[in-house]
Amino acid sequence: xxxxxxxxxxxxxxxxxxxxxxxxxxxxxxxxxxxxxxxxxxxxxxxxxxxxxxxxxxxxxxxxxxxxxxxxxxxxxxxxxxxxxxxxxxxxxxxxxxxxxxxxxxxxxxx
Amino acid sequence: xxxxxxxxxxxxxxxxxxxxxxxxxxxxxxxxxxxxxxxxxxxxxxxxxxxxxxxxxxxxxxxxxxxxxxxxxxxxxxxxxxxxxxxxxxxxxxxxxxxxxxxxxxxxxxxxx
Numbered sequence: 001x002x003x004x005x006x007x008x009x010x011x012x013x014x015x016x017x018x019x020x021x022x023x024x025x026x027x028x029x030x031x032x033x034x035x036x037x038x039x040x041x042x043x044x045x046x047x048x049x050x051x052x053x054x055x056x057x058x059x060x061x062x063x064x065x066x067x068x069x070x071x072x073x074x075x076x077x078x079x080x081x082x083x084x085x086x087x088x089x090x091x092x093x094x095x096x097x098x099x100x101x102x103x104x105x106x107x108x109x110x111x
Numbered sequence: 112x113x114x115x116x117x118x119x120x121x122x123x124x125x126x127x128x129x130x131x132x133x134x135x136x137x138x139x140x141x142x143x144x145x146x147x148x149x150x151x152x153x154x155x156x157x158x159x160x161x162x163x164x165x166x167x168x169x170x171x172x173x174x175x176x177x178x179x180x181x182x183x184x185x186x187x188x189x190x191x192x193x194x195x196x197x198x199x200x201x202x203x204x205x206x207x208x209x210x211x212x213x214x215x216x217x218x219x220x221x222x223x224x
Contacts, residue, residue: 032210043115043201043215044154051210089153093210097142097167101153 002027004092006102013080014110021105023090024072030092033073034099035064038087047088048075080109114138115216117202123222126192132219134185134202143185144213145177146201154201154215160185161207192223 003026013019023033031052036044050057050064050073057064061080066073073092077084090102115136124130134143142161146154159167160179174196176188185202199220203213 034212036215041220043117043217046212046214049212087151095210097144097159097161098156099154099213104151104153106151 002030002092002094002098002100004090004100004102006090006105008105009103010106010108012108012110015080015082017080019075019077019080019084019107019109021075021088021090021107022072023074023092023102024070025092025100026071027092027094028068028071029094030100032093033064033066034091035075036089036091038089038104040086044089077107080107082109082111085109115202115204115214117200117216117219119219120217121220121222123224124189124192125224126194128192129188129190131189132187132200132202132221134187134216135183136204136214137183138204138214139182139206140204140214141182141207142205143179144203144205145185145187146203146215148199148201148218158187189221192221194223197221197223 006023034049037047038044061078063076088105091099093099118133145157148154157171158177163179174191178186199218201218202216205211205213
């Protein structure tokens with residue numbers, strides 16, 4: 001089955017700086033890669049996703065890049081704000097019904 | 112509207128109790144999911160319903176019993192739980208069977224005494 005690794009497990013940045021979280025996957029059949037943000041006491045919220053036919057996708061301060069050859073994808077957050085502080089999970093899937101999640105990154109943005 | 116609702120928000124139950132968790136979505140999604148999440152861990156898939164039929168059961172103990180009365184509702188019936196079952200239980204839904212976004216509800220925080 002699919003195995004998704006996520007790094008780093010914790011990340012602290014100064015407000016205004018950029019944050020990058022990286023995930024690798026093992027199954028070359030995986031073709032959909034969502035990123036979720038989970039705030040304390042809440043359910044995961046989709047922030048951006050990418051499919052395998054696209055190399056990069058951007059939505060305001062958030063971008064995701066995908067390297068199919070190397071089997072890794074990354075989340076980039078620019079101009080970080082305190083409200084970006086949360087746990088971020090990457091995931092990969094080929095069938096859609098079974099999401100394989102990374103282990104999570106706890107991001108802290110220091111004002 | 113991408114809202115999935117879950118009730119109750121919090122639940123405390125004894126090991127001999129029977130309780131149910133409820134999940135509802137009105138996005139016309141045909142796939143619904145139950146996940147269990149422990150603190151500081153990613154969600155773990157428990158069950159998947161596709162077009163109101165159970166399609167995935169991730170070897171979950173029989174003390175957890177899912178039910179999908181219709182395409183908008185998903186229940187999780189709980190009986191004779193153990194303290195280690197205490198966790199955040201998340202419901203999610205997606206449009207269908209192709210790889211697609213799963214939208215999560217806020218979860219039910221379950222404590223088993």
